[in-house]
Amino acid sequence: MKSFRKELWFNVPTRRAFINITPQVEKCLRESGVHEGLALVNAMHITASVFINDDESGLHNDYEVWLEKLAPHEPVSQYRHNGYEDNADAHLKRQVMGREVVVAITNGQLDFGTWEQIFYGEFDGGRKKRVLVKIIGA
Ligand code: ZN
Helix, strand or coil: CEEEEEEEEEECCCCCEEEECHHHHHHHHHHHCCCCEEEEEEECCCCEEEEEECCCHHHHHHHHHHHHHHCCCCCHHHCCCCCCCCCHHHHHHHHHHCCEEEEEEECCEECCCCCCEEEEEECCCCCEEEEEEEEEEC
């Protein structure tokens, strides 16, 4: 069995963003040499997500509006977590959007459903953050 580990680094200048990281994960898969197995991709920060959905700008805007309704950033004083920090909303948004995804690898390809792409969701940007890619298989 082969095992591959790599960290992807992001430094998003805005507070929130959705970034399609499918090309980086496919590059990891090529580097791993795995043809049959599993790929785990997870955010290594509690204010960022990794999720799978459509690469469609209208949907990404809908996420932004929906998440702001669920957990508005302002006023920051509404959250007990906020004292030294102002990122309680980012923790909540990350919880909704998820920590990680697992994708099957078949014939050396990410075995996606229709329109599926992997995204990094940033909810408290302006600093360096990591995403772990772990690939196992043969
Ligand atoms: Zn916090």
